[in-house]
Amino acid sequence: MGWNIVRYSAKNYDVCFTYYKQPFLIKGCQDSYHLDLQNIEEIEEVVEVVQPGIIIHTAALANADVCEQRRSIAHAINVEGTRCLAECAEKIGARFVYISTDMVFDGNKGNYTEKDRATLVNYYGETKLLGEKVVREVSTDYLIFRMAVMYGHGNEKNGCFTDWIRRGLQRRSPISLFTDQYRTPLFAWEGGQAILEVLQHPVRNEIFHLAGSERITRYDFGQTSADFLGTRKKISILSKCAKLQLSRNAAMIAHWIPQKSPPSWVLSFPMLKPA
């Protein structure tokens, strides 16, 4: 996500980005800084040196299984790291954009709007919701974007759902996907575009849901990706998870159509009907 936002925003903004494990290059963007969200001094130092007008906070421990297994690290990165970054932004008067997730909902209801109460299903969602809370407490100029599951191009290191499918198909390993989990996949590039577009409007201290226009099961999404990648004929295709203990009709939220529009459009799109 961060990689997409940097590439998109470098066209019109003076952008620098941070990396955690390894440095890497992004075309059109000269400046990058190491930053560990568990290191408060480093966060303060980077913000002090860069003096940004806007901070878009995409970094997170975003793997739900790892968050479950390593709760204290997930909390340190997703909650305390977010708090420190938001406090630093506030100190220098920077706008703060926090990237959250549709996983703040358990999915039982579906068709969630920004007015719905969060209903958690895992620790990852819990830390992201706590991240939202600290942003609202600390920042006087924030935007929170809850993204649906994303697909598209990532950098070589960090992949998304479609990269995971591609790697599985290349390795010819079986892939199992939920047939009863509905998502509204969002093209990561358009997600970045939408965020940058909202930033051009005089709107602050709001939560936006950003998602694709199509409601689709994980299984169908995987099949479509495999078709797109052209590997369907070579590989025996994805197996259905017939009897699932965990049934999650995951978040189906307001959809975004990329075009020039005021942010109120984002909020007022009609909801798709649940299946």
Ligand SMILES: NC(=O)c1ccc[n+]([C@@H]2O[C@H](COP(=O)([O-])OP(=O)(O)OC[C@H]3O[C@@H](n4cnc5c(N)ncnc54)[C@H](OP(=O)(O)O)[C@@H]3O)[C@@H](O)[C@H]2O)c1
């Ligand atoms: N992907 C989705 O479908 C999806 C859906 C909804 C919301 N989101 C949210 O969107 C944001 C971006 O997600 P993503 O899919 O792009 O995740 P990702 O590919 O896992 O990227 C997360 C980034 O955070 C960095 N990071 C991890 N631990 C860090 C630490 N201690 N200090 C500083 N940076 C650290 C990682 O750096 P390294 O690469 O060096 O480890 C990586 O660059 C997250 O906030 C996530 O919660 C994602």
